[in-house]
Amino acid sequence: MRLVTFRTDIEAPARLGVVEGDVVVDIGLLGEKVGECAPTSMLGLIDLGPSALPRIASFVKRFEGNWPLGIAYPLANVSLLAPIPRPRKNVFGIGLNYVEHVAESARTLDTSKELPAQPVIFSKPPTSIIGPGMPVEHNASITQQLDWEVELAVIIGRRAKRVSEEDAMSYVFGYSVMIDMSARDNRRAGQWIYSKGQDSYAPFGPFIVTPDEIADPHDLDLWLTVNGQTKQKSNTKHMLFKIPKLISDISAGITLEPGDIIATGTPDGVGAGRDPQEWVWPGDVIEAGVANIGALRHPVIAV
Numbered sequence: 001m002r003l004v005t006f007r008t009d010i011e012a013p014a015r016l017g018v019v020e021g022d023v024v025v026d027i028g029l030l031g032e033k034v035g036e037c038a039p040t041s042m043l044g045l046i047d048l049g050p051s052a053l054p055r056i057a058s059f060v061k062r063f064e065g066n067w068p069l070g071i072a073y074p075l076a077n078v079s080l081l082a083p084i085p086r087p088r089k090n091v092f093g094i095g096l097n098y099v100e101h102v103a104e105s106a107r108t109l110d111t112s113k114e115l116p117a118q119p120v121i122f123s124k125p126p127t128s129i130i131g132p133g134m135p136v137e138h139n140a141s142i143t144q145q146l147d148w149e150v151e152l153a154v155i156i157g158r159r160a161k162r163v164s165e166e167d168a169m170s171y172v173f174g175y176s177v178m179i180d181m182s183a184r185d186n187r188r189a190g191q192w193i194y195s196k197g198q199d200s201y202a203p204f205g206p207f208i209v210t211p212d213e214i215a216d217p218h219d220l221d222l223w224l225t226v227n228g229q230t231k232q233k234s235n236t237k238h239m240l241f242k243i244p245k246l247i248s249d250i251s252a253g254i255t256l257e258p259g260d261i262i263a264t265g266t267p268d269g270v271g272a273g274r275d276p277q278e279w280v281w282p283g284d285v286i287e288a289g290v291a292n293i294g295a296l297r298h299p300v301i302a303v
Helices: 027-033 042-047 052-063 100-109 243-251
Strands: 003-008 015-020 023-027 072-074 091-095 122-124 134-137 152-155 172-179 202-209 219-228 229-236 262-265 285-290 296-303
Touching: 003 042, 015 027, 015 042, 015 052, 023 027, 027 052, 042 052, 152 219, 152 243, 152 285, 172 262, 172 285, 172 296, 202 296, 243 262
Parallel strands: 091 262, 134 296
Antiparallel strands: 003 015, 003 202, 015 023, 023 072, 091 122, 152 172, 152 262, 172 202, 219 229, 219 285, 285 296
């Protein structure tokens, strides 16, 4: 399934939906039509546990596209929000997780040229999350080096504490796209959270795609363009630490909870790694996507 959080108009409350073809079906209203209680938010759905997805799928199958009046909307006519508009805690970011990005970072960002022996983990606050189409904020009084990073996001589906690599994938609820915006001149004594955690620095969405639709999350093309020019183009198979390792490593010391998000790192092609270096500025448009999951498009604005 392709799951979304959406609004039918600017004043309407956020709703949980499933995308079927070119329409969004309201899951809460769908549940009412079949006489059962259904969640109305993404976190509410995730909290129900692994059995919830087959149950929602069975609701959808009952109608086979013949949707009752008032529960389905053309996808083009709704506003998509971030799939989880307000995560319960910080996004887990993974740094230096593609070999070529390690090399380019060592050349220009004073990081080690050696491959990390363990995942490099940082975080992005919930307030950094924005949904599809929302503007990325450029505050010139804070940064002159605003950079881009396209990433595969992994959403955790159930409580994970000291999980083995062998069992780790069973804890995945789904996958999405995240752009890890980074103010390169805001790193402080080796700490990255201010550089990467400012408001609007985590574009996220447009969908959460469930694992049954992704044959291999470690073989997905991902890409990013600025003003239509390709800047990043790679494949998740080049991750240094794969998803099972990331889940196992984080959960060894930090309990992962339903709805937690792991941004799994970016390939080479970031602005800081170019010669000469490149940055985004107000008026620029960033687009990024992951194959079989979706794409994001965000203008950059001055604040």
